[in-house]
Amino acid sequence: MRSSITKYFNSYTEAAPLAVFRIGFGIMMLASIIRFWLNGWIEKLYITPKFHFSYYGFEWVKPLGDFTYLLFVICGISAFLVAIGYKYRIAIITFFLSFTYIELIDKTTYLNHYYFISILSFLMIFLPANVYYSIDAWQNVKRSFQKIPRWCIDSIKLLLGIVYFYAGLAKINSDWLFRAMPLKIWLPSKYDIPFLGELMQQEWVAYAFSWSGMFYDLFIPFLLLWKRSRFFAFIMVIIFHVMTRVLFPIGMFPYIMIVSALIFFSPKVHHKILQKISSWFSIRKGKFDNELSLIYKPIERKILTTVVSVFFIIQILFPWRYLLYPGELFWTEEGFRFSWRVMLMEKAGYAEFKVVDGETGKRFYVNNSDFLTPFQEKQMSFQPDFILEYAHFLAEHFRKDGHENIEVYVESYVGLNGRKSVPYISPDVNLLNFADSFKHKTFILPFNDEIKGL
Amino acid sequence: MIRISKILLIASLVFTACSTEDDGPGTDGGGETNSFDRGAMLENWADNIIVPAFSNFKSSTQQLEDLTVAFTADPTEENLVALRNQFESSYIDFQTVAMFDLGKAEEVNFRRFLNTYPLAASEVENKIASGSYNLELPSSFKEQGFPALDYLLNGIGDTNAEIVAKYSSENYRNYLLDVSKRINSLTAEVNSSWQGDYRDTFVSNTSSSSTGSVDKLTNKYIMYFEAFLRSGKIGYPSGVFTGTPSPINVEAYYSENLSKDLYLKALQSTIDFFNGKSFSGGQTGKSFKQYLEFLEREDLASDINSQFDVIKSQATKLNASLKSQVETDNTVMLAAYDELQKQVVLLKLDMVQALSISINYVDSDGD
Numbered sequence: 001m002r003s004s005i006t007k008y009f010n011s012y013t014e015a016a017p018l019a020v021f022r023i024g025f026g027i028m029m030l031a032s033i034i035r036f037w038l039n040g041w042i043e044k045l046y047i048t049p050k051f052h053f054s055y056y057g058f059e060w061v062k063p064l065g066d067f068t069y070l071l072f073v074i075c076g077i078s079a080f081l082v083a084i085g086y087k088y089r090i091a092i093i094t095f096f097l098s099f100t101y102i103e104l105i106d107k108t109t110y111l112n113h114y115y116f117i118s119i120l121s122f123l124m125i126f127l128p129a130n131v132y133y134s135i136d137a138w139q140n141v142k143r144s145f146q147k148i149p150r151w152c153i154d155s156i157k158l159l160l161g162i163v164y165f166y167a168g169l170a171k172i173n174s175d176w177l178f179r180a181m182p183l184k185i186w187l188p189s190k191y192d193i194p195f196l197g198e199l200m201q202q203e204w205v206a207y208a209f210s211w212s213g214m215f216y217d218l219f220i221p222f223l224l225l226w227k228r229s230r231f232f233a234f235i236m237v238i239i240f241h242v243m244t245r246v247l248f249p250i251g252m253f254p255y256i257m258i259v260s261a262l263i264f265f266s267p268k269v270h271h272k273i274l275q276k277i278s279s280w281f282s283i284r285k286g287k288f289d290n291e292l293s294l295i296y297k298p299i300e301r302k303i304l305t306t307v308v309s310v311f312f313i314i315q316i317l318f319p320w321r322y323l324l325y326p327g328e329l330f331w332t333e334e335g336f337r338f339s340w341r342v343m344l345m346e347k348a349g350y351a352e353f354k355v356v357d358g359e360t361g362k363r364f365y366v367n368n369s370d371f372l373t374p375f376q377e378k379q380m381s382f383q384p385d386f387i388l389e390y391a392h393f394l395a396e397h398f399r400k401d402g403h404e405n406i407e408v409y410v411e412s413y414v415g416l417n418g419r420k421s422v423p424y425i426s427p428d429v430n431l432l433n434f435a436d437s438f439k440h441k442t443f444i445l446p447f448n449d450e451i452k453g454l
Numbered sequence: 455m456i457r458i459s460k461i462l463l464i465a466s467l468v469f470t471a472c473s474t475e476d477d478g479p480g481t482d483g484g485g486e487t488n489s490f491d492r493g494a495m496l497e498n499w500a501d502n503i504i505v506p507a508f509s510n511f512k513s514s515t516q517q518l519e520d521l522t523v524a525f526t527a528d529p530t531e532e533n534l535v536a537l538r539n540q541f542e543s544s545y546i547d548f549q550t551v552a553m554f555d556l557g558k559a560e561e562v563n564f565r566r567f568l569n570t571y572p573l574a575a576s577e578v579e580n581k582i583a584s585g586s587y588n589l590e591l592p593s594s595f596k597e598q599g600f601p602a603l604d605y606l607l608n609g610i611g612d613t614n615a616e617i618v619a620k621y622s623s624e625n626y627r628n629y630l631l632d633v634s635k636r637i638n639s640l641t642a643e644v645n646s647s648w649q650g651d652y653r654d655t656f657v658s659n660t661s662s663s664s665t666g667s668v669d670k671l672t673n674k675y676i677m678y679f680e681a682f683l684r685s686g687k688i689g690y691p692s693g694v695f696t697g698t699p700s701p702i703n704v705e706a707y708y709s710e711n712l713s714k715d716l717y718l719k720a721l722q723s724t725i726d727f728f729n730g731k732s733f734s735g736g737q738t739g740k741s742f743k744q745y746l747e748f749l750e751r752e753d754l755a756s757d758i759n760s761q762f763d764v765i766k767s768q769a770t771k772l773n774a775s776l777k778s779q780v781e782t783d784n785t786v787m788l789a790a791y792d793e794l795q796k797q798v799v800l801l802k803l804d805m806v807q808a809l810s811i812s813i814n815y816v817d818s819d820g821d
Contacts, residue, residue, distance in 0.1 A: 188749065191660075191662055363697060366695070413799045421799055421800075421804050
């Protein structure tokens with residue numbers, strides 16, 4: 001056992017797949033940043049809102065006003081530098097920090113795939129993605145290697161595998177498999193898609209999509225790993241992500257996943273790709289093919305493998321933290337984020353806040369649109385941590401306005417996966433009595449139904 | 455490997471093909487079998503509800519202008535009473551079109567010009583005194599429309615004789631006439647767009663995106679119910695957002711007993727629209743109710759209709775003048791608000807979710 005581990009860590013492989021991955025990643029990220037900018041979302045999501053919902057523990061991450069544009073410029077430039085492999089280490093660290101900062105500004109915009117980008121770029125800080133086919137390697141022959149330790153490439157595969165497999169596990173629940181929810185709600189509304197529109201009206205289609213989606217997520221990492229099924233699996237990857245792109249507004253994510261899946265192919269494929277790129281830009285690829293292997297010094301190797309191992313242990317364990325909370329995960333959302341639970345719920349809420357003077361009993365309702373953008377209001381109304389944070393914000397606001405003995409109550413309703421909406425937060429609880437924490441939020445009313453499964 | 459690059463090429467072509475969503479109406483293929491015919495719903499909305507409502511309202515505002523001309527030419531108490539009666543019935547007719555803030559109506563700010571209240575009465579007086587004003591400016595929302603007529607026909611004197619006396623001044627006559635004419639001309643503009651191309655534009659836009667007619671009008675309908683019916687007619691006057699009742703916020707503040715009728719008419723219009731009942735009342739067609747039933751959410755459709763019933767029966771407890779209701783026993787108003795609020799939850803949360811329509815002010819990604 002021990003010897004086979006040692007052997008594994010001493011085995012080397014071509015660096016080409018990692019180089020292709022680095023290029024693809026950098027370009028995709030640059031495109032995402034530009035797309036985000038052109039859609040006017042920087043303004044809409046980070047500059048317009050008067051108030052931002054912070055992640056617990058990251059309240060110090062503040063919006064930067066007009067400097068947010070600068071942050072996006074920095075992020076975009078570093079993505080480009082990653083792609084060309086120039087000053088790679090600094091570029092990827094800058095990218096990780098700037099991208100993560102942007103994501104931490106407001107949790108309203110949380111998406112699994114943004115989180116994926118953040119942790120992937122973190123992992124890439126520790127990978128030698130610039131030793132081959134990069135400007136760094138071109139300029140410094142001493143840092144130019146054709147081969148790298150095998151684990152460097154496998155770690156990307158492992159991360160992709162975790163994302164897919166956990167997304168598949170999350171689909172093993174009774175709503176997804178036996179009620180075809182939420183697809184049964186979502187698909188019929190796609191009635192005007194060419195060719196498929198009519199089909200989307202059929203109930204069996206929702207079931208077929210649910211089940212095949214579950215199997216796809218669970219098995220695709222293995223099918224990509226196994227040489228004989230790899231080509232077929234890659235076709236599946238393309239079909240699956242094209243379908244999701246057609247049906248749902250998920251932005252760049254499908255493209256990113258398709259390009260990422262290339263890493264599973266053999267170095268031969270990647271050399272072909274690099275040859276193609278070389279011929280476009282007249283790059284002398286031969287200069288990189290020096291047959292040298294990147295061999296880390298023992299201490300260096302120890303640090304790198306330790307960091308990467310700890311990273312993966314966290315990644316593997318973190319999605320299970322929901323088991324520590326009582327109640328239905330979909331209902332309370334305690335431990336829901338950062339766990340690859342993708343497109344699992346059709347959940348919406350309505351929350352009306354009541355500000356009460358504890359002494360006189362005088363009360364009034366809050367007009368949410370005075371403080372929140374419609375998008376923030378929508379996200380706030382079904383997530384308890386948002387509701388709590390907003391209640392504290394309201395108290396602060398009205399205290400400044402001269403109100404006294406403030407108590408804040410919420411009358412809220414949530415509908416989940418086609419169930420009729422029911423009260424969500426206890427309306428008799430003064431929310432100011434609670435501070436946000438990782439502890440279970442006792443003011444969430446129980447979910448009067450059961451969703452079986454993981 | 456050539457195979458792979460070919461597949462990538464094809465995939466990217468598919469992407470680009472699919473990325474060009476939102477480009478106009480999709481041809482629905484016609485032969486509906488298992489799917490709900492949204493085109494037919496749009497036709498019912500347009501042909502049986504919206505177009506007749508606007509055309510009826512147009513005759514009403516024409517009448518209003520004619521009687522204003524008659525009164526200003528000959529300011530007698532008799533003419534005042536005739537004009538006031540017409541004002542009341544036009545204001546009630548307005549409630550049948552107020553929710554359709556689409557197309558031309560949206561473009562010209564129809565609802566805001568016709569019914570922004572409370573009125574800036576002192577501004578109105580200033581403008582009358584100076585005799586110079588431009589009612590087309592957005593800054594003049596609060597100085598015209600029905601709230602201005604309400605004031606000019608009821609609020610500028612205690613008795614009919616006193617009011618009529620004011621109209622010996624040419625400035626008063628001009629202002630009254632201008633307000634009345636502007637209501638009629640804006641209505642004519644919106645009405646003719648529905649009589650013309652806009653009806654077809656509306657009906658043919660069956661796209662499922664946020665720019666499609668179903669999505670758009672659903673959003674408008676719910677926004678109307680929440681912001682104008684619940685908050686505007688009941689919420690603000692009863693002070694639910696401030697803690698202090700505010701009679702001045704009542705619609706038709708200066709009229710004797712009009713505010714409740716306006717509320718009831720607006721409510722009934724939203725009920726009829728939900729059920730797809732034609733404007734003439736003769737028939738029902740495809741509607742939110744039928745759409746929900748198609749999606750096997752009869753339960754929700756009937757919950758919404760029962761809640762409408764509750765709201766209506768609660769409304770019988772309201773004083774004919776919401777102003778005196780607020781001043782004498784605000785709790786009845788607060789109770790009305792609570793019932794309306796329950797309906798907002800059913801419409802904005804449950805119905806929208808069942809129809810998979812987003813309350814679509816933001817177009818960001820999901821995952």
